[in-house]
Amino acid sequence: MIEFDDVTKVYSDGTTAVDGISFKVAPGETLTLVGPSGCGKTTTMKMINTLIRTSEGTISVDGVSVNERDTIDLRRSIGYVIQEIGLFDHMTVGKNIGLVPDLLGWDDDRIDNRVVELLELIELPPETKNQYPNELSGGQRQRVGVARALAANPQVMLMDEPFGALDPLTRENLQDEFLDIQDDLNVTIVFVTHDIDEALKMGDTVAVMRDGSIVQCDTPTAILSDPADDFVADFVGEDQKLKHLATVTVEAVMDDDVPPHDSPTVTPSSTLKDVARILLGSDYDVLPVVEDGEPVGSVTRTHVQTIVGDDSTLSGIEVSNSA
Known part of the structure; x- marks a missing residue:
């Protein structure tokens, strides 16, 4: 200490x-x-x-x-x-x-x-x-x-x-x-x-x-x-x-259910800002969370919106099409 x-x-x-x-x-x-x-x-x-x-x-x-x-x-x-x-x-x-x-x-x-x-x-x-x-x-x-x-x-x-x-x-x-x-x-x-x-x-x-x-x-x-x-x-x-999005990790909010693995993925240590970047550049509402190559859960657009409100607040975020 x-x-x-x-x-x-x-x-x-x-x-x-x-x-x-x-x-x-x-x-x-x-x-x-x-x-x-x-x-x-x-x-x-x-x-x-x-x-x-x-x-x-x-x-x-x-x-x-x-x-x-x-x-x-x-x-x-x-x-x-x-x-x-x-x-x-x-x-x-x-x-x-x-x-x-x-x-x-x-x-x-x-x-x-x-x-x-x-x-x-x-x-x-x-x-x-x-x-x-x-x-x-x-x-x-x-x-x-x-x-x-x-x-x-x-x-x-x-x-x-x-x-x-x-x-x-x-x-x-x-x-x-x-x-x-x-x-x-x-x-x-x-x-x-x-x-x-x-x-x-x-x-x-x-x-x-x-x-x-x-x-x-x-x-x-x-x-x-x-x-x-x-x-x-x-x-x-x-x-x-x-x-605030950049201070919240996926691990802290993710759900246990695993969605189909056909969308971009994030890791437990990714932030909700990372999630927002991907969601804004795609039609997905749910992203799989992958650790060591294995799906361990999911994170959703709702998790992001709980903090920022509607997507209009995200206009300042650079869009990404991948994890």
Whole structure:
């Protein structure tokens, strides 16, 4: 667990970057920090691994104040992913991924096995291990950055705008892949973004920040359905219903009956936004839900309409003709 207890950060020039914030991140959950530039979200995240020191209050990881931990040990125990990735160009991908395990004294065989395991996890071929970062695409380098952060099996990961520099399609694909990875890893994550759509998609809990304070800290559904004030409502935007679709998985609403398998399919981890894209581009009202090649249920146009009302609300969604 990560816990902030009345934490404040005041810089030497008198600027208050973070003002008395308190929140908890439960083990295995993701908290997204979102807000306009200068609101204090990155400062908040960097205080967890003491890249920035608190002025007042306490930050604890697993019940121990970060200020009582050895700084080097603390930082090596926390995965860290940034927008610029920060890979070392003179080192191979394998050496980049294995950097922290090497610093921790792992033997060569254990490091090599971990590198191979992580390359498979992030869906890069084994031969990528011997390539250099400048031989990879931006999306591939970002994957390697995630793998490096996971290399030493951290229980906590900090992610600072990790997909912000990527094109929209690559960004969305990596978001989806990381959500799948997170389901398997059970890592506690604090994720900084300026993009409310990304915050709602990636977070189990979303903390909306303004002027160094947390305006609302709640589930994505609660943020969308019951914003705390006009600032949160304006920040979320007018298309709350469409954003809501992206926060609801098929698994959460699907029916048990299996329809004929002659239509496009979705998976349990697909969102209702994915379903809406397919339904708008077809004459189907029901889609089969398939997992590991086997039909496990169905999702319907009614499931979508329960959230958005009639189909006219969906005019802003890009139509798709396949899963």
